[in-house]
Amino acid sequence: MTEISKEQVKHVANLARLALTEEEVETFTQQLGDIINYAELLNELDTDNVEPTTHVLDLKNVMRKDEPKEWIKKEDALKNAPDQKDGQFRVPSILE
Amino acid sequence: MSLFDYTLKELQEKLHNKEITVSDLVEASYNRINEVDDQVKAFLTLNEEEAKKQAKALDEKLGSDASVLYGMPIGIKDNIVTKGLRTTCASQILDNLNDPLYDATVIQKLNKENTVNIGKLNMDEFAMGSSTENSSYENTRNPWNTDYVPGGSSGGSAAAVAAGEVFFSLGSDTGGSIRQPAAFCGVVGMKPTYGLVSRFGLVAFASSLDQIGPITRTVEDNAHLLQAIVGHDNMDSTSANVNIPNYGDAFKEDVKGLRIAVPKEYLQEGVDPEVKEAVLAALKQYEELGATWEEVSLPHSKYAVAAYYLLAASEASANLARFDGVRYGKRTEKNVDMIDMFKESRAEGFGDEVKRRIMLGTFALSSGYYDAYYKKAQKVRTLIKNDFEKIFDEYDVVIGPTTPTPAYKIGEKIDDPLTMYTDDVLTTPVNLAGLPGMSIPCGFSSEGLPIGLQIIGRHFDEATIYRTAYAYEQATDHHKKRPNLGGDR
Numbered sequence: 117m118t119e120i121s122k123e124q125v126k127h128v129a130n131l132a133r134l135a136l137t138e139e140e141v142e143t144f145t146q147q148l149g150d151i152i153n154y155a156e157l158l159n160e161l162d163t164d165n166v167e168p169t170t171h172v173l174d175l176k177n178v179m180r181k182d183e184p185k186e187w188i189k190k191e192d193a194l195k196n197a198p199d200q201k202d203g204q205f206r207v208p209s210i211l212e
Numbered sequence: 213m214s215l216f217d218y219t220l221k222e223l224q225e226k227l228h229n230k231e232i233t234v235s236d237l238v239e240a241s242y243n244r245i246n247e248v249d250d251q252v253k254a255f256l257t258l259n260e261e262e263a264k265k266q267a268k269a270l271d272e273k274l275g276s277d278a279s280v281l282y283g284m285p286i287g288i289k290d291n292i293v294t295k296g297l298r299t300t301c302a303s304q305i306l307d308n309l310n311d312p313l314y315d316a317t318v319i320q321k322l323n324k325e326n327t328v329n330i331g332k333l334n335m336d337e338f339a340m341g342s343s344t345e346n347s348s349y350e351n352t353r354n355p356w357n358t359d360y361v362p363g364g365s366s367g368g369s370a371a372a373v374a375a376g377e378v379f380f381s382l383g384s385d386t387g388g389s390i391r392q393p394a395a396f397c398g399v400v401g402m403k404p405t406y407g408l409v410s411r412f413g414l415v416a417f418a419s420s421l422d423q424i425g426p427i428t429r430t431v432e433d434n435a436h437l438l439q440a441i442v443g444h445d446n447m448d449s450t451s452a453n454v455n456i457p458n459y460g461d462a463f464k465e466d467v468k469g470l471r472i473a474v475p476k477e478y479l480q481e482g483v484d485p486e487v488k489e490a491v492l493a494a495l496k497q498y499e500e501l502g503a504t505w506e507e508v509s510l511p512h513s514k515y516a517v518a519a520y521y522l523l524a525a526s527e528a529s530a531n532l533a534r535f536d537g538v539r540y541g542k543r544t545e546k547n548v549d550m551i552d553m554f555k556e557s558r559a560e561g562f563g564d565e566v567k568r569r570i571m572l573g574t575f576a577l578s579s580g581y582y583d584a585y586y587k588k589a590q591k592v593r594t595l596i597k598n599d600f601e602k603i604f605d606e607y608d609v610v611i612g613p614t615t616p617t618p619a620y621k622i623g624e625k626i627d628d629p630l631t632m633y634t635d636d637v638l639t640t641p642v643n644l645a646g647l648p649g650m651s652i653p654c655g656f657s658s659e660g661l662p663i664g665l666q667i668i669g670r671h672f673d674e675a676t677i678y679r680t681a682y683a684y685e686q687a688t689d690h691h692k693k694r695p696n697l698g699g700d701r
Binding site for chain 1: 590
């Protein structure tokens with residue numbers, strides 16, 4: 117049995133850039149614990165000599181030429197932005 | 213007979229014989245939506261003005277060389293990007309994405325075929341869910357009984373076709389999201405081989421599993437729609453460069469001598485007796501048609517759901533990092549610093565299930581847990597893939613139920629995420645192995661809810677699936693039954 121603690125849930129939420137309420141921390145601690153315990157089922161299997169599958173097709177290093185092409189224009193790229201200024205996306209300041 | 217009872221091919225003939233116009237078809241679609249979508253709630257956004265304009269133009273330029281899809285009204289799952297037409301993934305975080313900048317490759321391809329986009333269809337938020345109850349907008353209802361879920365995540369796509377609101381639709385399938393709602397709504401849904409259909413413009417959930425596919429009334433219509441959207445695409449680096457057959461050729465052949473494998477794990481306890489009975493009856497039908505079937509074993513089936521949820525959640529946690537309130541989508545109104553702006557925007561924009569999966573995925577990928585969970589799941593994925601490969605050495609298709617049970621009531625399972633996950637036991641292995649899989653109607657429960665038959669094929673062998681499905685469909689009449697929603701149809 118893997119126990120998931122509230123502290124772990126808070127740590128993971130920070131990594132995931134999610135603000136959680138205390139109530140959500142409580143719920144997710146319970147639910148993630150249940151799901152992870154269910155996933156422990158996989159430990160029944162000996163996979164020491166099994167290669168992981170990252171991808172089902174045998175594709176390797178699909179490359180294209182690195183050259184500029186016509187794509188979305190700057191003003192179009194900005195039109196769905198929550199905030200913008202002088203042709204740039206604007207975010208809250210990160211320096212005092 | 214309503215227009216919705218004809219196949220695409222029949223409708224195309226009517227167009228050319230001037231019995232109907234594209235405008236009639238589009239009009240019929242919106243009339244039906246006005247009539248029944250209050251009950252079904254399949255659509256999130258309608259494209260009415262644009263569609264009617266397009267229909268008029270198509271009526272004027274109809275030529276004798278028009279494709280079978282010419283002028284046909286289609287609905288699109290709301291995680292497929294449509295230029296200038298609101299695309300939300302049924303999430304609040306994209307609620308204001310009213311003017312997307314480009315068309316997904318599948319939309320560009322459909323535009324070349326001159327289909328008419330009727331509107332965008334409801335889904336579980338970011339395709340995470342099996343009942344469409346995770347939409348942040350509305351619960352889509354099962355047209356066969358509106359107290360029941362339509363399945364998910366492509367619940368809107370399946371319900372709209374079943375309700376006769378559109379002639380066909382596109383969905384997406386990461387762990388069953390086309391096949392399961394197709395089964396619940398009594399329609400035909402195909403998840404193509406991974407890599408067959410470009411994912412460019414499909415908002416990514418789990419990139420190594422996601423595929424776009426067609427949902428239709430009939431097997432033949434399904435093949436026509438798939439034919440239009442397949443092919444290699446430079447905009448998707450996981451797009452496969454393979455020869456595409458003419459799927460229509462599949463319908464010329466019967467199933468005499470077809471070798472069917474039936475995994476015993478797919479008919480074990482947990483599978484509803486009525487579902488099992490319907491599948492066994494279908495197998496009997498195949499015997500009568502000259503095919504043979506044998507019981508086989510896919511010994512790692514019971515590990516598929518656990519492996520799937522670890523992998524899908526891990527990939528989702530990375531893919532959904534892009535929703536940060538900077539370039540598009542929702543930003544919190546709170547006056548906070550940048551990191552808290554990310555956190556608050558995401559907290560406000562994502563629903564519970566999406567948060568749960570981001571948390572699970574971030575955990576499985578985090579330092580100290582990566583090998584135990586993520587890598588372990590990737591190794592189990594290999595075992596599941598090998599199970600199928602062995603079977604396909606000796607058999608042409610694998611057949612079983614699509615889902616362990618018919619549709620359940622709205623609200624019945626939503627508070628129990630783990631049970632909802634384990635219901636995906638019959639569909640997730642197909643995505644993990646990257647195989648094509650299809651659900652076709654194979655009967656009804658005593659409550660009158662549809663039951664789905666799942667047909668799984670070799671990589672890039674959609675043609676054999678179509679051949680298998682078509683033979684059964686032609687010998688039965690499940691696909692001709694229609695839900696009773698009232699109105700003129």
